[in-house]
Amino acid sequence: MKFFEFIGQYVLFLRGLFSRPEKFRVFKKQLMLEMENIGLGSFGIVSLISTFTGAVSTIQIGYQLVSGLVPEYLIGRIVRDSNILEFSPTVTCLVLAGKVGSSIASEIGTMKVTEQVDALEIMGVNSANYLVLPKIFAGLFTIPLLVIYAMFLSLLGGALSGMMSGIINLDFFVKGLRADFIPFSVTFSMIKAFTFAFIITSVSSFHGYKTEGGALEVGQSSTKAVVYSCMGIIFFDYIISELFLKR
Amino acid sequence: MIRLDHINKGWGEKKVLTDISATFYQGKCNFVIGASGSGKSVLMKCMVGLLEVDSGVIQYGGKDFVSLDYEQKKEIRKEIGMLFQGTALFDSLNVEDNVAFPLRMFTKLTPSEIIERVNFCLKRVSLDNVNKLFPSAISGGMKKRVGIARAIALNPKYLFCDEPNSGLDPLTSRVIDELIMEITKEYNITTIINTHDMKSLFEMGENIVFIYKGRKEWEGRREDIRSSGNEQLLKFMKASEF
Ligand SMILES: Nc1ncnc2c1ncn2[C@@H]1O[C@H](COP(=O)(O)OP(=O)(O)OP(=O)(O)O)[C@@H](O)[C@H]1O
Ligand SMILES: [Mg+2]
Numbered sequence: 166m167k168f169f170e171f172i173g174q175y176v177l178f179l180r181g182l183f184s185r186p187e188k189f190r191v192f193k194k195q196l197m198l199e200m201e202n203i204g205l206g207s208f209g210i211v212s213l214i215s216t217f218t219g220a221v222s223t224i225q226i227g228y229q230l231v232s233g234l235v236p237e238y239l240i241g242r243i244v245r246d247s248n249i250l251e252f253s254p255t256v257t258c259l260v261l262a263g264k265v266g267s268s269i270a271s272e273i274g275t276m277k278v279t280e281q282v283d284a285l286e287i288m289g290v291n292s293a294n295y296l297v298l299p300k301i302f303a304g305l306f307t308i309p310l311l312v313i314y315a316m317f318l319s320l321l322g323g324a325l326s327g328m329m330s331g332i333i334n335l336d337f338f339v340k341g342l343r344a345d346f347i348p349f350s351v352t353f354s355m356i357k358a359f360t361f362a363f364i365i366t367s368v369s370s371f372h373g374y375k376t377e378g379g380a381l382e383v384g385q386s387s388t389k390a391v392v393y394s395c396m397g398i399i400f401f402d403y404i405i406s407e408l409f410l411k412r
Numbered sequence: 413m414i415r416l417d418h419i420n421k422g423w424g425e426k427k428v429l430t431d432i433s434a435t436f437y438q439g440k441c442n443f444v445i446g447a448s449g450s451g452k453s454v455l456m457k458c459m460v461g462l463l464e465v466d467s468g469v470i471q472y473g474g475k476d477f478v479s480l481d482y483e484q485k486k487e488i489r490k491e492i493g494m495l496f497q498g499t500a501l502f503d504s505l506n507v508e509d510n511v512a513f514p515l516r517m518f519t520k521l522t523p524s525e526i527i528e529r530v531n532f533c534l535k536r537v538s539l540d541n542v543n544k545l546f547p548s549a550i551s552g553g554m555k556k557r558v559g560i561a562r563a564i565a566l567n568p569k570y571l572f573c574d575e576p577n578s579g580l581d582p583l584t585s586r587v588i589d590e591l592i593m594e595i596t597k598e599y600n601i602t603t604i605i606n607t608h609d610m611k612s613l614f615e616m617g618e619n620i621v622f623i624y625k626g627r628k629e630w631e632g633r634r635e636d637i638r639s640s641g642n643e644q645l646l647k648f649m650k651a652s653e654f
């Protein structure tokens with residue numbers, strides 16, 4: 166019952182968001198600021214995570230395919246597919262849910278409990294629209310880019326760890342990368358990235374916006390934002406895979 | 413002028429405001445007084461539409477605010493300035509941008525005209541050389557002044573002040589009081605002040621509404637308080653005499 170109430174509130178929240186921004190210039194400025202926060206601000210952590218995910222996947226797949234029966238280049242192929250289809254979009258977005266989600270929720274939550282949101286409303290600004298819409302658009306724009314970037318780095322990391330550990334040399338790895346490549350995997354990955362970007366930014370904003378009370382509640386909202394975003398990501402990961410990946 | 417007619421507000425079983433009717437006049441400092449928890453802030457939030465009333469009528473110069481839709485309310489809100497109990501300055505913006513915010517949002521002024529207006533408002537509240545400071549870097553009294561400057565940036569017709577001098581030293585309190593008084597007279601604003609500071613009340617209260625446990629106990633001029641014969645009001649006054 167609580168769950169349906171939550172979904173209902175969330176949908177109402179989304180409906181209230183989409184009105185025309187008060188002033189396009191102000192919206193553009195906010196959008197730039199948020200793209201910097203969400204996009205550029207997450208560059209470092211995404212670089213680190215994706216390189217190592219790629220590196221680990223080569224080692225693990227190498228370990229699992231140890232029998233001499235399968236051709237070596239298959240390691241490259243599997244590393245490619247698992248990173249493009251799953252690790253780059255999903256792991257990146259789970260990490261971003263932690264980083265971006267908690268910061269969005271605590272920012273909006275703090276504004277809520279210190280009456281800054283009320284101050285916006287008094288002035289006649291649609292506060293949800295002003296605060297949340299730029300974040301959602303910035304997320305939709307930058308998070309897919311971060312995921313593409315993560316794909317490249319993860320493959321690079323995979324190649325490097327393969328070479329360094331002597332599991333697979335570069336030629337074979339590249340041969341594997343190019344074997345039976347289906348461009349749709351990238352499309353699939355982008356569908357996930359857009360969906361997850363929307364989930365992270367909107368769910369976190371929603372929790373920030375619902376905050377009432379004081380500093381303690383801001384902390385709780387920020388935790389909830391991360392937990393619910395992650396659950397949403399995992400759930401839609403399943404739904405999207407079910408829809409698009411069945412042959 | 414603002415008129416309240418039979419305002420009721422509560423949460424669940426708990427009634428916070430019961431049947432409040434009152435009038436607030438233009439060009440005057442209208443006071444709402446009452447003990448902590450009596451419902452002053454809730455009343456103010458109902459008046460500006462941050463909270464929805466359960467029943468009753470709130471008239472802004474003849475228009476019933478409660479029955480307006482969101483867009484129509486927005487038009488009235490652009491004529492409202494509010495100083496919050498905790499100032500509610502935007503802490504991601506510096507002082508200048510805080511005051512400029514409503515101007516950028518709702519006027520077609522050029523950037524240089526905006527800065528000019530911002531400096532005028534800041535000067536009006538006796539603040540210089542703080543334009544680039546962030547709210548976290550200025551004192552409580554200065555924050556209140558920036559809050560006032562932001563509230564008057566758009567030349568409001570109505571000014572709401574929720575405990576303008578709570579948490580300030582007596583001297584700064586008087587300065588803020590005088591400032592509000594001057595601005596009210598200068599621009600002929602309908603000003604509503606929530607307070608339990610009796611000193612402010614006796615210095616500038618022209619029309620007074622006394623709230624006790626969510627009901628209006630008394631309404632009148634400050635000269636008439638002592639002869640009001642209202643038991644709760646006299647008790648309240650007595651507690652703050654020194
Ligand atoms: N959102 C809310 N939900 C339930 N009760 C509330 C809510 N907001 C306020 N109240 C109740 O309304 C009553 C009046 O609160 P209000 O903040 O108006 O007091 P006040 O007169 O402004 O006091 P103070 O002088 O301390 O600021 C309190 O008992 C408070 O518990
Ligand atoms: Mg109060």
